[in-house]
Structures are given as structure tokens and as C-alpha cells.
Amino acid sequence: MSNIPAELRFAESHEWARLESDGSVTVGISDHAQEALGDVVFVELPEIGKVFAAGDAAGVVESVKAASDIYSPxxxxxxxxxxELGSAPEELNSSPYASWIFKVKPSNVDADLAKLLDAAGYTAAIGE
Incomplete structure (x- = not known):
């Protein structure tokens, strides 16, 4: 059973989002996603300054089994x-909620976060 923290919001594509006190949004991949990927061996990070729409591909996580796009929630x-993920990508496996991937200065945070799943909705979406 996956660890799904109640304070986070989740995209159906398995990214988590946390609204920070400074108004930024921290993004990572869920425990469920890292379990499905297996041992993570590489993370392609987005460029600082890059602007994404919600749902845009922002990077890639590669594991011994597969490569998966990371989408900006x-x-x-x-x-x-x-x-740190450049030299220690396996941190996404050992601590997926502490090992964030990128932070965004959101352009429409309330509306975007409202479209994401809460912990109960994500739990249902992944069938747990």
C-alpha cells in the first residue's frame, strides 16, 4: 500500500504538489509512481526559468524498467x-515526498490546485 500524505495534492499522472508558505509549489513523484518505476537511475530536470502550463511535460524519470515523463501539475x-537528484536519483525511491524534483512560481495556483486530487481521491484513482 502506497504512502499518500493528506497535506499534498496529486495529479492523475502521479506527481504530487505542495503549496509552500512563500506561494511556490513544490513538485515530486508519488510513492505509488516510484514503486511502479522501480529503481530510479536518472532524472532529467527542467530548466530554471522555463514556463509550463498545467499538464505540460517538464522532465523525465528513468528507472531500470522504464522512462516516464514528469508533468507539471x-x-x-x-x-x-x-x-541533488543528479548524483542521487535513487532518493526518489527511498523518500519520494522529501525528494522533490522542481519548484514552480504558479500563475494560477488556486484554480490549478483545485483540479488536482486530494489524498482520498488519489487513493481511489490508483485503486488502493
Missing amino acids: VAGEVVAVNE
């Missing part, structure tokens, strides 16, 4: 990336 500009 909210629209906005990338303001930070987790450079």
Missing part, C-alpha cells in the same frame, strides 16, 4: 530544481 515558472 500547475502552471507557472520553474524557480528551483533539486540538483
